[in-house]
Amino acid sequence: MAEGDGTPGDGLEAEVRALREELAHLRRHRLVVLYQSVPRILFFRFLSGMAVGLGTVIGATVLLSVIVWAFSQIEFVPIIGEWAAEVARAMAEGLEADR
Structure with a gap:
């Protein structure tokens, strides 16, 4: 099959050639x-992991620290404000104990 002689295989050969070039x-x-x-993949x-x-x-x-700080600033909600203040106090005591 010569190229460009109008045979039905010309289009297929051109597509295969283009596909090989793209794969390369x-x-x-x-x-x-x-x-x-x-090893590179691993x-x-x-x-990334x-x-x-x-x-x-x-x-x-x-x-978490922003949430706990924000809750410790809420004094008008008695349960949440006291709980958050207690958590903040425990964290401060833990930091002082580590020093």
Whole structure:
């Protein structure tokens, strides 16, 4: 089959050729090259897990401390205000005991 002679296989050959070129281009992509090594995959997954875990801990700590502080400032709701004040007092005592 000569190229461009109008046979039905011309379109198929051109599509296969284009597909091969696209696959060759994809194989050279940085992400594909990066993920062809199992130790690299494990290393990057470990690092991303550590980052997510650290972010979760820091975020929860900040959020919880803001909530407890806000509750300790509420004096007009007797149950919540007293409970939050007691929690804040216990945390302050714990910090002083660590010193």
